[in-house]
Amino acid sequence: MKPKVALALFHSHSYLEFRKLIADLLLEGKSTGNKQSEELTYNSKLNDIRMNHLDEIITVSEENILKLNSLQKEYIWLVIAEGWCADGAQIIPILNKMAVASQRIDLKIALKSENEDLLNLFVTNGENSIPKVIVIAKQTAAVMGSWGPRPQGAVDLMQNYKIKHGVIDEAAKTDLQMWYLNDKGISIQDELIKLLLG
Template identity: 60%
Template structure:
């Protein structure tokens, strides 16, 4: 395992620990990350509400559960995130439910982007530090097998279309993205990650 990944794992959080970390900072009027601002704190508050709702409503399909439970090896999903990130708030509750449904085949661990710049630099998206980023590590072999993120394909296409036709990220695309996630109900994240895990299982990666 690369020393950068191993170092990040050593300081990583469980899903429950991550939720508590973000919640405790909000009690102090802060968000995670190096930059502190009222807008980032407000995004973190909004994301807390989203994650609470998703934890109650997201359902993992039976097909996905079976595939996860029949993986040949055990894996770590190391996720790079921040409390203010809207995409992370939409995706992390799904990853947590998938890991729980896998019957310990998957161990979900989370690290903060700004505290792990060296790791983030290894998993850039088009040269940018886009999050969340899921790094798939085989526990038995101790190697990184794949990565995924920062968004499902449909959400990525929506964002790309907006940038082509409108330009910079604005409130409209943030709203449109939220509506996309609501309509998708977590299905794309489940399908895309299961496909990655299946590809690893059958040595296609």
């Protein structure tokens, strides 16, 4: 696993680099990834707007900042994502705020399209779902765990919707976006801090 993690880290981006990559590709009418379509480009445009909004409004609670800074080790959060991923647009800005608030976390973002082999090691319910956060001990490069692609409340929402309606449709996606809006990033913060604190 270490060579795959090392390769992903070598080709990874900081949050600002990831945002710039998305913006630069949008200027060319493209999205991240090998596959291109009008839908993926549209999703990337929408996600760019979402991330701009979240950059402005999301905060990390004082309690969570204290917890993050109480960590005894330093970590790398290697996030496997794409610019067109709606969940990624809701989650990655929160991860960035947490990393900025902490002196113990370095956030790196790698594209799914360039790291399928690594993502295959972190399958969720039989699928290569993104975003996936791989928690790496900075000093040893050991993988300490993973998280994603959604907080548990969002997972439950989608599972219950599918049980009730039989499909995940546009209404389900709208419900999911509203869930993220109402949650304000609290679940993501709490779940990742719990993972770090063991």
